[in-house]
Amino acid sequence: CKEGGEVWVEPKWDKVWFPDAFEGTMAQLLVALETGEKPEIDGEDNLDTVALVEACYRGAMEHRIFTIDEIRSA
Template sequence: EVWFPDAFVGTMSQLLCAIEDGTEPEISGRDNLETIALCTAVRAGAKEHRITTVKEFLR
């Protein structure tokens, strides 16, 4: 069973509504970038056996 389609539907629906209404989406692109940076920092820290920060991966 795949989780992604169910998780994706709510977020995409909210984004499309924000575009139609001309409002800011509840989850911003910046929020998404910070989530990716967090995941990347965790993986790099585990792989390299060191302490990482999210800031290292935000550019």
């Protein structure tokens, strides 16, 4: 919805992005399970991503900078 607008507009895409984005990561996970090797993207990466998003939200609410380490250690 545009600022000040009263109509909600839902975007439509011709292609579905989820399977394409999901396939490579899931394939890496399956290979890692079979070989015992660490996948290129693992849970630690995902925790850092969530911590980054949380740092952005908290920083906006409290008007200060948060580091990923601050969020991860909380």
